[in-house]
Every structure is written in C-alpha cells, then in structure tokens.
Amino acid sequence: MKINYVVKRTIKLCIFCLFCVQIGLAQNSDQEQIRKIYDVALTKSKSYDWLNYLSNQIGGRLSGSIQAQQAVNYTKAELDSLGLDKVWLQPVMVPKWVRGIPEFAYFETSPGVTTNVPITALGGSVATPPNGVKSEVIEVQGIEELVTLGEAKIKGKIVFYNRPMDPTEINTFSAYSGCVDQRYAGAMEAAKYGAIGIIVRSMNLRLDDYPHTGSMSYGELKESEKIPAAAISTNAAELLSTSLKLNPSIKFYFKQNCKEFPDVESYNVVGEIKGSTHPEEIIVVGGHLDSWDLGDGSHDDGAGCVQSMDVLYILKKIGYKPKRTIRVVLFMNEENGLRGGTEYARVAAENNENHIFGLESDSGGFSPRGFTFDGPDSSFEKIKSWKDLFEPYLIHLFQKGGSGADIGPLKNDKITLAGLRPDSQRYFDHHHAENDTFEHVNKRELELGTATMASLVYLVDKYGLLP
Amino acid sequence: MKINYVVKRTIKLCIFCLFCVQIGLAQNSDQEQIRKIYDVALTKSKSYDWLNYLSNQIGGRLSGSIQAQQAVNYTKAELDSLGLDKVWLQPVMVPKWVRGIPEFAYFETSPGVTTNVPITALGGSVATPPNGVKSEVIEVQGIEELVTLGEAKIKGKIVFYNRPMDPTEINTFSAYSGCVDQRYAGAMEAAKYGAIGIIVRSMNLRLDDYPHTGSMSYGELKESEKIPAAAISTNAAELLSTSLKLNPSIKFYFKQNCKEFPDVESYNVVGEIKGSTHPEEIIVVGGHLDSWDLGDGSHDDGAGCVQSMDVLYILKKIGYKPKRTIRVVLFMNEENGLRGGTEYARVAAENNENHIFGLESDSGGFSPRGFTFDGPDSSFEKIKSWKDLFEPYLIHLFQKGGSGADIGPLKNDKITLAGLRPDSQRYFDHHHAENDTFEHVNKRELELGTATMASLVYLVDKYGLLP
Numbered sequence: 017m018k019i020n021y022v023v024k025r026t027i028k029l030c031i032f033c034l035f036c037v038q039i040g041l042a043q044n045s046d047q048e049q050i051r052k053i054y055d056v057a058l059t060k061s062k063s064y065d066w067l068n069y070l071s072n073q074i075g076g077r078l079s080g081s082i083q084a085q086q087a088v089n090y091t092k093a094e095l096d097s098l099g100l101d102k103v104w105l106q107p108v109m110v111p112k113w114v115r116g117i118p119e120f121a122y123f124e125t126s127p128g129v130t131t132n133v134p135i136t137a138l139g140g141s142v143a144t145p146p147n148g149v150k151s152e153v154i155e156v157q158g159i160e161e162l163v164t165l166g167e168a169k170i171k172g173k174i175v176f177y178n179r180p181m182d183p184t185e186i187n188t189f190s191a192y193s194g195c196v197d198q199r200y201a202g203a204m205e206a207a208k209y210g211a212i213g214i215i216v217r218s219m220n221l222r223l224d225d226y227p228h229t230g231s232m233s234y235g236e237l238k239e240s241e242k243i244p245a246a247a248i249s250t251n252a253a254e255l256l257s258t259s260l261k262l263n264p265s266i267k268f269y270f271k272q273n274c275k276e277f278p279d280v281e282s283y284n285v286v287g288e289i290k291g292s293t294h295p296e297e298i299i300v301v302g303g304h305l306d307s308w309d310l311g312d313g314s315h316d317d318g319a320g321c322v323q324s325m326d327v328l329y330i331l332k333k334i335g336y337k338p339k340r341t342i343r344v345v346l347f348m349n350e351e352n353g354l355r356g357g358t359e360y361a362r363v364a365a366e367n368n369e370n371h372i373f374g375l376e377s378d379s380g381g382f383s384p385r386g387f388t389f390d391g392p393d394s395s396f397e398k399i400k401s402w403k404d405l406f407e408p409y410l411i412h413l414f415q416k417g418g419s420g421a422d423i424g425p426l427k428n429d430k431i432t433l434a435g436l437r438p439d440s441q442r443y444f445d446h447h448h449a450e451n452d453t454f455e456h457v458n459k460r461e462l463e464l465g466t467a468t469m470a471s472l473v474y475l476v477d478k479y480g481l482l483p
Numbered sequence: 484m485k486i487n488y489v490v491k492r493t494i495k496l497c498i499f500c501l502f503c504v505q506i507g508l509a510q511n512s513d514q515e516q517i518r519k520i521y522d523v524a525l526t527k528s529k530s531y532d533w534l535n536y537l538s539n540q541i542g543g544r545l546s547g548s549i550q551a552q553q554a555v556n557y558t559k560a561e562l563d564s565l566g567l568d569k570v571w572l573q574p575v576m577v578p579k580w581v582r583g584i585p586e587f588a589y590f591e592t593s594p595g596v597t598t599n600v601p602i603t604a605l606g607g608s609v610a611t612p613p614n615g616v617k618s619e620v621i622e623v624q625g626i627e628e629l630v631t632l633g634e635a636k637i638k639g640k641i642v643f644y645n646r647p648m649d650p651t652e653i654n655t656f657s658a659y660s661g662c663v664d665q666r667y668a669g670a671m672e673a674a675k676y677g678a679i680g681i682i683v684r685s686m687n688l689r690l691d692d693y694p695h696t697g698s699m700s701y702g703e704l705k706e707s708e709k710i711p712a713a714a715i716s717t718n719a720a721e722l723l724s725t726s727l728k729l730n731p732s733i734k735f736y737f738k739q740n741c742k743e744f745p746d747v748e749s750y751n752v753v754g755e756i757k758g759s760t761h762p763e764e765i766i767v768v769g770g771h772l773d774s775w776d777l778g779d780g781s782h783d784d785g786a787g788c789v790q791s792m793d794v795l796y797i798l799k800k801i802g803y804k805p806k807r808t809i810r811v812v813l814f815m816n817e818e819n820g821l822r823g824g825t826e827y828a829r830v831a832a833e834n835n836e837n838h839i840f841g842l843e844s845d846s847g848g849f850s851p852r853g854f855t856f857d858g859p860d861s862s863f864e865k866i867k868s869w870k871d872l873f874e875p876y877l878i879h880l881f882q883k884g885g886s887g888a889d890i891g892p893l894k895n896d897k898i899t900l901a902g903l904r905p906d907s908q909r910y911f912d913h914h915h916a917e918n919d920t921f922e923h924v925n926k927r928e929l930e931l932g933t934a935t936m937a938s939l940v941y942l943v944d945k946y947g948l949l950p
Contacts, residue, residue, distance in 0.1 A: 058650045139598045183525045183927070186876050221927065293599065382905045383850070385877060409653050410852060412879035439850045439906060441927045460650070 020135055046478075050161070050471045052334045057467035064459045066094060066322040071454035078139075078309040079349040080112030080280045085241035087305050088283050095287035098329055102290070105283040109361040112277040113140055115309055119246060121215075122155070122272035122469075123177040123256055125263055133252035135215065136227035136310060137272040138199060140234075141245040146411065147198050148212045148271030149244065153259055159205045160198060171210030174268045177202050178217045180251055181444065188440040189379070190325065192219055192447075202438070203245035204235045213244045215229045215268065217253040219444060225249045226449040227310050231352045246270055263419055282348045284356045289328060291340040296481070298341045298364075300374040301327050301473055304350035304357075304422050309482040311452030317441065319381030319457060321435075322422075323466040330470045338477045340372070347422035350378070354421055361425030373476045375434045375469060376420025380446075381462040386413025387472065391432030395481045399432070402475050411468050413437055421422045430482045436469055513945075517872055519801045524934035529796055531926045533561060533789040534848070538779040538921035545606075545776040546816040546932065547579030547747045554752045554772050558788065558813055562754035565796055569757070575826040577859070580607055582776055586713060588682075588737035589715045590620070590723055592730055600719035602682065603694035604739040604779060605666060606819045607701075608712040616680045616711065622727055625670045626664060638677030641735050643667045643727075645684045645720055648911065655907040656846070659686055661912075663697070668918040670712035671702045681712045682735065685722040692716045693916040696775050698819045703869045714738055735848040749815045753873060756795060758807035764947070765808045765831075767841040768794050768940055771824075771889050772921045773818035778919030784912065786848030786924060788813045790903075790933040797937045806945045807839070814889035817845070821888055828892030840943045842901045842936060843887025847913075848929040849905035852880040853880025858899030859936030864917065869942050878935050880904055897949045903936055 054285060061400055069086060077084040122130040152363045156162065157179045162170060177198035181191035197217055203214045218228035224398060227247045234242050260266055285305060308315020324344045331338065347356035350428020364371060389396050396416065401415050419433035427433060446452040539553060543553040562570045586604055589597040618639060623629065624646040629637060644665035652658035666683045673681045686693035694714045701709050719903035727733055748900040752772060758764060770787020774780020791811045798805065815821035831838060856863050863883065870881050892898060
C-alpha cells in the first residue's frame with residue numbers, strides 16, 4: 017500500500033515535471049518569437065514609410081473622395097507586393113459628403129463689431145443658405161437642457177452646445193463618450209425646438225484654435241427640417257461663452273456650403289495568408305482607410321491601417337507559417353457610415369466564414385499600453401494567461417472592453433474582438449482636426465503598436481481560441 | 484476545552500474582521516485621497532503654467548547663466564507664494580561653460596566641394612583654434628576600436644564616433660546608456676592616440692537634423708592635450724558615413740569657440756512643509772533647474788521641477804497635513820557637474836538630517852508609466868503593496884532600478900530612492916537639443932506625472948518607510 021503510494025506519487029511528479037518542461041519550452045519559444053517580432057518591427061518594418069505615403073502623398077481620405085480611391089489603389093498594390101496568398105478589393109457603396117469652400121463664422125457683440133472664430137462643418141451637415149445664417153445664440157451644456165428651455169427660448173436661434181470633455185477621466189475616450197452626443201444628435205434635437213443652426217464645442221481636451229469635425233445624424237428629420245451644424249474650436253468656445261455672459265444678445269453668423277451627393281462605389285482592401293492546418297479559422301486584423309478631410313488622417317486611422325498591414329509583413333519576415341488564416345482588412349467608411357465594416361460582416365456571413373478573432377487598431381499611433389477584449393470569458397482567460405509575455409515590452413493592459421467600430425458587426429457569442437489601446441492622452445488633440453498629421457506620429461511608438469498587435473495575433477494563431 | 488476553543492476562534496475571527504475593516508477603510512480613504520490628487524492635478528494644478536514661464540519667458544538655463552539665475556529667482560518666488568513652512572536658497576558653486584557663437588562644420592569630398600552639416604559643441608569641450616580644425620576623418624563604432632587602429636591610423640585626424648543607439652531596446656534610456664560613453668569619454672580617449680578633434684553621432688534614435696549636446700570629460704588630460712569635441716545630427720552622421728565609404732579621404736572641418744570660465748555661485752531652491760508628527764523624517768521630491776542651452780529645457784528638466792513643486796501645492800490644496808517633512812528641491816547643475824545634488828547631500832549629512840525617501844523626475848514630462856526604486860527590499864515590498872491603488876491611473880511599473888542623478892548622493896543603506904518613469908519613446912528625440920521645447924510637452928501628460936508623484940509621496944508620508 018505504501019509502495020503503491022510512493023510509485024503513484026513518483027509517476028505524478030514525473031508527469032508534472034514533463035508538463036512543466038513542455039510549458040517552459042513553449043514559453044521560451046514564444047518569448048523568442050515575440051522578441052523577433054519586436055526586433056523586426058523596430059528595425060525593418062514598413063508601417064512608417066507606408067504612413068508617410070498615405071499621409072503626405074495622398075492626404076485626407078474622406079469616403080467617396082479621389083484620395084480615398086488613391087488610398088485603395090496604393091494599399092492594394094503594397095499588399096500585392098508582400099507575397100500574400102490572396103489580395104482583393106471588396107466593393108461597398110459609400111456616402112459622398114463634400115465640405116465645399118472653407119466655412120466662415122463670427123460673432124457680433126454690437127452692430128459692426130465682430131470677432132472671427134474658427135469653425136468646421138460637421139460631417140453630414142447641410143449647408144447654410146448661400147448668405148449664411150445669423151441670429152442670437154443660446155448656450156447649453158447638453159441636449160437635456162433643451163427640454164427645460166422649450167421652444168419659446170430656442171426658436172429662431174442658434175444653439176451653442178458647450179459641455180467640455182471631462183478632464184478628470186484618465187482614459188480620454190471615456191471623456192469623449194461623455195460629450196459626443198452633443199455633436200452626433202445636437203442638430204436633430206435642436207431642430208425639433210425650432211433652432212436654425214447649431215454650434216458645438218470641439219471634442220478636444222486642449223484649449224486651442226482647431227475646430228474638430230466628426231459625424232452627426234439628423235435621425236428621421238425631413239430634408240426641410242434639417243439645420244446646419246458646425247464645430248467651433250475650444251478657444252473660440254470659451255471666448256464665445258465668456259462674451260455671452262457679458263452680453264446675452266450677441267449674434268452669431270456662420271456660412272458653409274457642404275453637400276451630400278448620391279452614394280458611390282468604393283472598397284474594403286483585403287489580403288490574407290492562408291492557414292496551414294486550420295485555414296477555415298479566420299483571424300482578422302484591421303483599421304479604417306477612410307479619414308476626415310481636414311488633416312491627413314495619420315492617427316485616425318492611417319496608423320491602424322499600416323500597423324495591420326505590417327502584422328502580416330512581420331509574421332512573414334520572421335518566417336512564421338500561420339496555422340489559421342490571417343487576414344488584414346482596411347475598412348472603408350468608418351467615419352461617416354460604417355459601410356465597410358457592415359459589408360465585410362455581411363459577406364462573411366453569406367460565405368459561412370468562421371471568424372475566431374478580430375483585432376482593430378483605431379485609437380491612434382501612440383505608445384501601446386495593451387488591449388481591451390470583447391468575447392467569451394473562456395477566451396479572455398486564455399488570452400490573459402499570455403500577459404506575462406508582454407511585460408518586457410511594457411504592455412500591461414489586458415481588460416474587458418470595446419474593440420473597434422469596423423469589426424463590431426462580426427460580433428457573435430463565440431468570436432473574441434479586441435482593440436489595441438495606445439496611450440490616449442494626446443489623441444483628442446488631433447482627432448478629426450487639421451493637425452491630425454504625420455509629424456505627430458512617432459516612428460517608434462507606431463512600430464511598438466505594430467509589434468504588440470503582431471505578437472497577439474501570433475499567439476491567437478498558434479494556440480487558437482473558441483472556434 | 485471545546486467551548487474555550489470556540490471562544491478563542493470567535494475572538495480571533497472578530498479581531499480578523501476588525502483588521503479587515505480597518506484595512507478596507509484605509510484603502511478606501513487612500514483611494515479617495517489619490518482620486519482627489521488626480522482630480523486636482525488635472526484641473527487646478529500649476530505645473531503647466533510654471534513650465535510655460537520657465538520655458539518661454541526664461542528659456543535654456545545652463546549653469547552659471549543669467550537664465551539659470553532667473554530660474555532660481557522665479558521658482559523661489561513661486562514657492563514663497565504657496566504658503567509653505569520654509570523656502571530657502573542653498574548656495575553652491577557651479578561651473579560656467581559658454582558656447583559662444585554658433586558652431587560651423589562641413590565635410591569636403593574634393594577641394595572646394597563641401598557639404599555643411601549641423602554640429603554642436605559638447606558641454607565642457609574646448610574651442611577649436613580660431614580658424615577651426617580640418618583633417619581626414621576616421622569613423623569608429625566605439626572607443627575600443629581605437630586600440631585596434633592604434634596611433635598610426637588616428638594621429639592628426641578627427642575621430643568620428645558613429646555607433647547608433649540600439650533601436651531594439653524598448654526602454655530608450657538603456658539604448659542611451661549603451662552609447663553615451665562615446666560622447667562622455669570619446670575626446671579623452673582619442674586624444675591619447677593623437678586625434679585633433681572628435682565628432683560624435685548625436686544620442687538620438689530618430690534620423691533628423693538636430694545635433695544633441697551633453698556633458699563630456701577630459702579626465703586627467705592636461706590643458707594642452709585637450710581636443711575639441713562636437714556632436715553631429717543623426718542625418719548628417721549617416722551622410723558622412725556613407726560618403727566616407729565612397730571616399731575615405733574626405734576632410735572634415737569644424738569651428739567652435741566655447742569656453743570654460745571660473746566657477747560662479749548659484750543655488751538649489753528648496754521649500755518644505757514641516758511634518759506634524761515626525762518632522763525629523765524628510766521626504767525629498769525634486770528635479771534639476773539647470774538645462775542645456777540649445778532648447779528651453781522643457782522636458783529636461785523643467786518638467787521635473789514644476790511637477791515637484793506641484794506635489795507640495797496639490798497636497799496643500801487637498802488639505803492633506805503631512806506627518807513627515809516633505810521637501811521640494813530644485814537642484815542646480817545636474818547637466819555638467821552635479822554640484823547641486825552633491826552639495827545638498829553634503830549639507831544634509833552635516834546637519835544630521837534623516838532622509839527616508841527621495842523621488843526625482845528627470846526623464847521627461849511624458850505619460851507616466853510608474854517608478855523604479857533603489858533601496859532596502861523591505862521598503863520596496865511595502866511600496867509594492869500600494870501598486871493596486873495606481874491601477875486606475877494606468878500606472879503599472881513598480882520595479883527595482885535607478886532613481887535620479889541629483890538624489891543619488893543621498894544614497895545609504897536605509898533610504899529608498901525612486902525615479903518617475905514616463906513613457907520613454909520620444910524622450911531622446913528632444914534630449915539636449917534645440918527641439919526640447921514647451922510645445923512638445925502635453926499638459927495632461929505632465930499633470931498625470933505630477934499626480935502620480937504626489938500619490939506616492941502621500942503614501943510614503945502616511946505609512947512611512949525604514950527610518
């Protein structure tokens with residue numbers, strides 16, 4: 017009985033040791049592969065040169081624009097040059113909204129005494145009448161205030177939404193979420209009370225002179241009920257607010273001649289490496305190729321596109337042969353329609369494709385801090401067990417949370433969706449504004465993001481997730 | 484016996500519960516205090532305005548310069564205005580090295596065919612002869628190569644140190660450490676082999692046109708043996724290296740008229756809040772007030788100075804009464820002498836002061852990632868037990884490591900020294916160069932650093948460390 021016990025213990029111990037050695041070897045090899053990924057990313061990657069081209073040779077890439085088409089052609093050609101197993105364009109109809117000539121605005125403290133202020137039409141807004149609109153301004157801190165004020169105080173006026181982003185939020189995306197309803201639904205709601213236009217404080221934590229555009233919706237309003245909507249820079253918003261306190265009868269004037277055209281055809285750009293043993297399991301990594309028109313879209317989301325392309329390039333470069341199919345998707349029209357993401361998921365469902373994992377980079381090209389995940393708990397636990405492998409690269413954040421707008425439509429009860437989470441502090445200084453430009457992207461920060469994404473894709477491919 | 488046991492168990496359980504409640508309350512109250520610290524830092528702190536003044540109204544603050552004295556006066560006056568218990572200047576003699584008129588350099592591929600290149604004299608270097616020096620160049624990858632080459636190949640030439648910082652290091656300070664011997668000791672070593680001058684590739688991971696200065700030493704060389712030393716921009720270093728491969732007989736010319744003057748008196752600026760229950764235990768928080776002269780010293784180390792001042796301001800602002808004495812020290816002359824740090828420690832020893840903790844911020848005003856610690860294991864374990872309190876602020880790094888040059892001289896076997904560790908990726912793009920300027924500091928990143936420092940100082944003050 018005792019001997020039996022000793023034998024049993026010894027066998028158990030041996031099994032345990034073998035198990036440890038195996039885990040050790042796997043960890044070692046993973047450590048080495050990830051080190052290789054970071055080394056290649058920091059010395060031989062293509063992200064930064066690609067982004068330079070997208071930003072400086074092409075520029076802002078609003079859906080339906082010539083630049084968006086140039087970006088499709090350029091990234092398709094670059095993916096073609098990587099020797100992937102398949103590269104293709106996936107057609108999708110997208111909205112075509114055009115800003116027209118630069119907007120113009122001022123406020124008038126007494127007849128003839130005017131102060132020009134920087135504004136930008138919100139994406140999707142209607143134009144003002146050709147001579148602009150001019151009226152008294154009513155400042156509010158949010159949509160709910162309209163109810164209290166009522167039609168009597170709003171009718172015929174311009175509503176000025178001035179609730180700032182909350183500076184005490186550590187994650188600036190939370191501060192953005194707490195404000196963006198003013199931009200998205202502000203015009204629709206103010207129109208119901210008879211406002212003739214709206215001005216929204218830019219979604220920017222910094223006080224500066226850049227107005228920030230972004231998408232908006234008129235909901236179910238009829239064409240005749242739509243009112244023009246523009247964003248004003250944070251500095252000008254502060255100035256206007258102060259001036260209104262001194263003189264509530266200030267008049268605001270603005271003029272914009274933006275226009276919505278019929279939808280046009282555009283494309284998602286897709287490339288893949290076929291999996292060697294589970295080709296039917298698909299891992300998607302992507303960003304969105306369209307951008308707003310004011311800057312060159314370097315952070316939003318040129319960075320995410322070139323990082324995603326580079327994930328495939330780097331995995332090839334280190335000689336890794338994926339077991340599963342790894343696909344890069346550059347989505348079209350995230351900013352004002354999400355048509356690319358929606359179409360990609362529709363086609364995937366139509367073809368009965370089995371997507372096990374999606375990773376999007378759409379939070380800027382800043383120093384990566386980690387990921388947030390949206391998927392089954394068991395998959396999240398598995399991913400969390402890899403966290404230590406990222407420690408040497410100062411990647412600490414592995415949390416449940418959102419992923420990315422474009423991969424969102426792939427959501428079901430099995431897939432895990434993830435978002436790269438770079439440092440968020442500077443993001444809204446540039447987001448949707450004229451200063452979202454290449455010189456504000458740091459090469460190493462961009463490359464570290466790429467390496468972090470490639471490392472996670474490598475681990476998901478090697479060990480799999482819920483099918 | 485049994486009843487006795489039950490009673491004992493019950494008592495133990497009660498004590499345990501009380502203990503848990505107490506810990507819970509302490510944690511809660513710490514959570515609340517830290518939340519307050521971050522809220523005040525992100526909404527009412529003074530760091531950014533102070534830095535604006537230091538950078539834009541004063542500018543580069545090289546030891547012994549008028550600007551350094553202006554910085555002493557300004558920060559002293561600002562500390563005076565905070566209502567601390569004591570503010571004073573601590574005299575210290577500092578070196579006075581002056582750059583003189585701008586340096587000039589070119590390389591000549593054939594007689595009369597020249598390419599101008601951006602250089603900057605290293606701090607402490609001697610001047611060239613009035614008409615400059617001109618000679619053939621010998622490129623090396625490091626000091627050890629001089630031994631192999633020997634005097635025959637070096638004598639009469641300019642040595643060009645061109646080993647780049649290693650891009651695969653994740654922490655850029657490690658890449659810096661791996662290279663900086665070329666700058667610090669390059670001239671001293673090359674002079675021994677008869678070189679007539681040295682040019683060092685700038686300590687910069689980015690390819691750009693900014694030369695980066697920094698300290699150097701001639702060791703024991705006699706005045707007559709000293710040779711002039713300058714840094715060249717990374718772009719120009721690449722160009723020179725490529726050109727030398729095509730034509731090894733290229734001549735390099737440079738001219739600089741920098742000069743060392745006798746030492747002058749300057750000051751550490753010190754302010755403190757007296758501890759209420761352990762006033763004899765001193766906690767120091769600081770940065771260095773001097774900077775190089777090319778930029779305005781915003782990241783190195785204006786940021787650390789204003790953050791340190793703000794730690795005391797914020798603790799006062801939230802109404803916290805420290806148990807121990809909390810002292811801010813703005814050290815003079817970190818860059819080219821460390822005289823301020825040395826003098827501060829000397830005076831502290833002379834006065835038998837008991838410093839229990841020192842925290843320095845001298846790694847730029849970027850997004851904080853955590854701290855490194857140098858001190859007894861038991862203190863490190865205690866500090867690590869507070870790590871979870873920092874998690875909501877995305878502060879993850881609590882590691883053993885270096886602290887800061889200025890607080891280094893306080894080192895003994897009881898004190899814990901710590902360094903704030905911000906994201907390091909962009910630091911060496913600006914370090915000691917013309918582009919270390921205010922616009923490259925992000926307000927929120929600076930303030931988050933301040934809050935992170937204040938939170939740690941609060942915890943050390945409240946719970947103490949090894950006395």
